[in-house]
Amino acid sequence: MKRKSSSQESPLVLVVDDDDSIRMLLRETMERYDLSVAEAGSGAEALSVFSTLKPELVILDVVMPRMDGFETCARLRRLPGGEATPVLMLTGLDDLESVDKAYEAGATDFASKPLKWLALGHRVRYMLRAKRAMDDLRTSESRLATAQRIARLGNWERDLDAGTVECSDEMYQIFGIAPQPAGARYECFLERVHPEDRHVVVGAVEDAIRRGQPYSTDHRILMPDGTVRFVHEQAEILPDQAGRPALIVGTTQDITERKQAEEQIRFLADYDSLTHLPNRRLFKERLESVLASARRHKRLVATLFMDLDHFKRINDTLGHSAGDKLLQEVAERLRCRIRPTDAIARGDPREPDEPLARLGGDEFVLSIIDITRGEDAARVALRILEVLKDHFVLEGHEVFITASIGISVYPSDGEDVEALLKNADTAMYHAKSAGRNRYQFYDGSMNSSASHRLSMETGLRRAIERDELVLHYQPQFDVRDGSIVGAEALVRWKHPELGLVPPADFIPLAEETGLIVPIGEWVLCKAFHQSRAWHRDGFGSLRIAVNLSGHQLQPGFVRMLEELIRTAGFNPSFLELEITESVFMQRAEETVGMLNDLKSMGLRISIDDFGTGYSSLSYLKRFPVDTLKIDRSFVRDVATHPDDAAITVAIIAMARSLELETIAEGVETREQLVFLQQQGCSLMQGFLLGRPVPAEEFTRALRKNAAEMSPGVPM
């Protein structure tokens, strides 16, 4: 085997002849045409050279000893790559039998000896060019098939006279039809078209044929296994020479995935994924059109804005998945038990005129179309409250939930969607502050208080980071010796415009918004540091009382408190947590456990505003409490009203029997002081003895008090 290549690029031709001189002449001829040449002197050698060098063309002599050219050609065709390589056979002159045999053996062409060298060179080059063209065609066909497979795109040609369709493999794939080499009947494809869409497709095709125009349709196909796929079909009509429609040539693309993605996107854009109710966007859009029609027909439309009461508690105590479940079940109850009876649903059942939506969080909204009077909306609101009354079961727990509902009515409470929603929301807030589990109609005077509330809420959120909160301290005295035994920390908000805001004006808002948690943490931290400073200053036995909101008593509170105490290096035995009586009453079970945990840290617990919350004696025994703070309302009138005096006396006696300490708060007069002391309550707090003051002022009061207590000892 010899190979000489003039250039790596030039095509390689394998010359096979047992005659050395012929081979040499062939080589010279080929090289003159810029072709590279490899040689083989026998059939066997030819096969091995072919396998290793993969020539682009083979010139093969017919007459060779052992393996002749026919056999060599036939075997070469079976080698990898051999089937597409052009083979030029060299036969004897006009040996027709050989020519036939050569074609049978797979030859591409033949040339008879004696050879015409110049023509042979041209012929070889021509054969190479044809081979390249074939190669290119094959590559592009396979690329096209791959592209069609990836794009799930099939192409086809329908013969209108014969009623057959010739198509690509992908077309069969898409329709789930077995490929048929001679083409399939058009009916096979039409059968697959979804029965509901068939008339659309047939109509489009007939119309296109009649007008000689292209057409395109989107339709469904029904697969044998019952699944439905979406396709996009596009085609044009080709006429025969007489101008009659003869062929339809087109493509069909499987667009199922795209359709599903589109539907998913549409769903996500318009519906809430948790409850599958319409979301705010879709609700607004629908209410918009409802209002347009109400405007034309001069009708009323009510918007009910509903917010679950204390929903956050469910999330906090049972976890977010329970919270999600509750929202789903609330949605389900509203959907099944409110809509069909009370609100007017009509139209296409697949796309109901859904008047219910979830706006986010625990907020739902319902519009009621065509009411005649506002009371119709109230009836629906009452029904919602009724429907929520049955308990929910969440992860094995029985849970009860109520809701607050605000109602605005078109056109009196707003002309457009935004105004109606905003005003229903405002009314809902009023329902909340009126005690929850109720509905409230909007009333124009609500707006100013709503915007005030909003600006307070925004301001309060920033109050901590802007360092606008301050603590004042009010002294607690033991009137037996006149000493200051404790300080109650009372928070104030130094509002940039409103000045010093008292806690009563922002603590309820902080509780409603959850801001009480960070605020409460700040108060505790500040109080611990201040208390430590006083201890270091020599007031080593001073107690510090800190007020706690019921909203702060959440899982994690005990751990947070431990951490705060540890980092402040504070001794918890000086801490008294004041918790209002109502907290004990509302969540007795939860509270007992948590209070026990707190107590075990070594701190003290007092019941604030005692006497206002109707606690019974038996209740008190269950709680690990140290102190009762007698509410100011009793103290105020002890000296003048016999009833209040009697209650106060009873509280003090009861506390004594339970071995609890009592502190009287709000002592403003000497008479009150004397009365209380006579009854055995000697710990007191009130304007008579000292108002809440900033820390520095309190320090001065402490120094003064200590000086009075032990004359001669300088502080």
Ligand code: C2E
């Ligand atoms: P409270 O715990 O019962 O606090 C006593 C309130 O009575 C204080 O009002 C105090 O200034 C006032 N007071 C004390 N002595 C007298 C008196 O002789 N006469 C009259 N008329 N009032 C007196 P303040 O500071 O406005 O606090 C009101 C309530 O705000 C507190 O009632 C407490 O429930 C709450 N609060 C204050 N600070 C905090 C806090 O840091 N966290 C929480 N959760 N609540 C707080």
Ligand code: MG
């Ligand atoms: Mg208090």
Ligand code: MG
């Ligand atoms: Mg109090």
